[in-house]
Amino acid sequence: MTLDTITLKSLSYHAKHGFYEEERVHGNQFEVDLVAKGHFRKSAGGEELSKTFDYEQAEKAVRSIMNGRSEYLIETLCAEIGEALFNRYSIVETLQVSVRKLNPPLQTDALYAEITMEWTR
Numbered sequence: 001m002t003l004d005t006i007t008l009k010s011l012s013y014h015a016k017h018g019f020y021e022e023e024r025v026h027g028n029q030f031e032v033d034l035v036a037k038g039h040f041r042k043s044a045g046g047e048e049l050s051k052t053f054d055y056e057q058a059e060k061a062v063r064s065i066m067n068g069r070s071e072y073l074i075e076t077l078c079a080e081i082g083e084a085l086f087n088r089y090s091i092v093e094t095l096q097v098s099v100r101k102l103n104p105p106l107q108t109d110a111l112y113a114e115i116t117m118e119w120t121r
Helices: 021-026 055-066 074-088
Strands: 004-015 028-038 092-102 112-120
Touching: 004 055, 028 055, 028 074, 055 074, 074 092, 074 112
Parallel strands: none
Antiparallel strands: 004 028, 028 092, 092 112
């Protein structure tokens, strides 16, 4: 049976994460993408959020992590977000999380640095 997909793209946060002290003091712009796959068709025609991926609550969890403890690496943020959501939503069969740091501190211009991780049941 084919899995259904719910996607949240470019959730935007100003947060204080990064390897350098200046990043942890002044912050930077980040974006987070969530791609949840599962059997969400069951929720069609109904009003039960428990039968689907409640992306409003998922965003609250992401926001809590992004506004929480300062982390050195975007890999840590991605893993924390993915673990929190995958453990919370048993209806999700596959979860992909991407975290982007916009304008990373490099010697050359770059739009972003990004990490993507995936969880599968």
